[in-house]
Amino acid sequence: MKLREIAHARTGDKGDITNIAVIAYRAEDWALLEAALTEEAVGDFLGAGAGKVRRYALPQLHALNFVIGDALTGGVTRSLALDAHGKCRGASLLDMQVQVDPTAR
């Protein structure tokens, strides 16, 4: 199953740091989200360098916030990237496969 089926996302930028909030639509998917979206898994999927991803959890909102350093090739003002803000990254993250334990659902 793709992450998109259970969660939505929003991306923001500050300087050369991007943050992606991932939020479960349903309370019952929170545990899966929390287990599947480790710092490492998200970093690997987005091609972020090792140790560049920091995760913060807000359980009462069923939300995870991923903060990714050195993510915007120098920041929005001088980056050569087409999407210099990295605004599209959150939506691309929703393409990630997440494992579902069939006995758990």
Added chain:
Amino acid sequence: MTVRIGAGAGFAGDRIEPAADLAERGKLDFLVFECLAERTIALAQQAKLADPAAGYDRMLERRMRAVLEPCWRNGTRIVTNMGAANPEAAARAVREVARDLGLSGLKVAAVTGDDVLDCVADLPLAETGGTAGELGERLVSANAYIGAGAIVEALDAGADVVICGRASDPSLFLAPLVHSFGWAMDDWTHMGRGTLVGHLLECAAQITGGYFADPGYKEVPDLARIGFPLGEVEADGNAVITKLEGTGGAVTRSTCIEQLLYEIHDPSAYIQPDVVADFSGVSFEEIGSDRVAVRGGDGHPATGKLKVSAGYRDGWIGEGQISYAGPGCVARARLAIDIVAERLAPLGDEIDEHRGDLIGYDAVTGLPEQQAPEPPEIRMRYAARCRSCEGAGQVGEEVEGLYLCGPSGGGGVTARVREVIGVASGLLIATEVRTSIQIFEA
């Protein structure tokens, strides 16, 4: 007492119509326009150097013509950072609009002091690794993110419109709440809650369904006529986020959670000039149609330091694009990238950095191992950051040259050049930044 505070713009180019609607029908106490991005102030500073009466938001007069009369009639006071590099000139311009509209007696306050260009020579900058002074003539602007204090002072002095330059975005909203409720500036819980309200509202439509719709998954009704948000704030700092009846968009728990985390790093430590706001215990509850109650914001003592944003000239970016279609379009676009790179190679050190992208394929995601199927068409984009405007211009010229001297079937070339304003940041002791206000009466 409930304070009704609306968002009239979330960025410099934002739509005017929803702000005019809020001014007319919102029964607002305050309408706040956030219009100043990081690099905008450096561009404004350059405009001011060329013309001492310029350097403020180019849409200021248009926005004010749309909202000033209804705001005056409805007792709604305006707070904005549209002063950019020149709040005093902006205040004079607003006074002229007020006079044109016959709003005699309207008071416009200019907040100054954020411009610290004259005292940052020794300030270390994180991004450049050197001091601001070492940027020499390339340094264009240096502005401290000031807090709510000076805006509160202007409101206390009776200003109907408060115009500042660089102020922290949430502080534009926090200040009217401090003014209305009389919160102490070291009452950290209330500072945190007011900052939370400001953070939720500062991007305007981003909490009413903008930057949110995803057909089939996240539906937003009537997005074309999206309304801007307002907060109904209580004296304890908790609030209801809503929008006007009859406008498009939606205010839901989901739109609020997305905006809560927008551009946030550690949710328990959102560092602001007025407070270190703590959003870790925030909750949202849908209490009606397009009505969401927000509770549980908190705050910790301010750091006593202000972030300074320095703008500096950092060369020029030249860019060109060309399309290819049909079988083999990816291979032809890749060949085009190689050709442009080879033709630009003689520029040598003139080029700081360059890249070729395939739009529709790898330009945005940039995933290195991605083996996507070939799309029916592709757009090649080549970009380079150069030392000079002339060098940057050659990038587009070489892409255009692909028409006759490149792969088969290239079409639809576009090219552009823009100056790069780099932004670097440092920290100043807050007490070293002296703000002041000046009032202009129509």
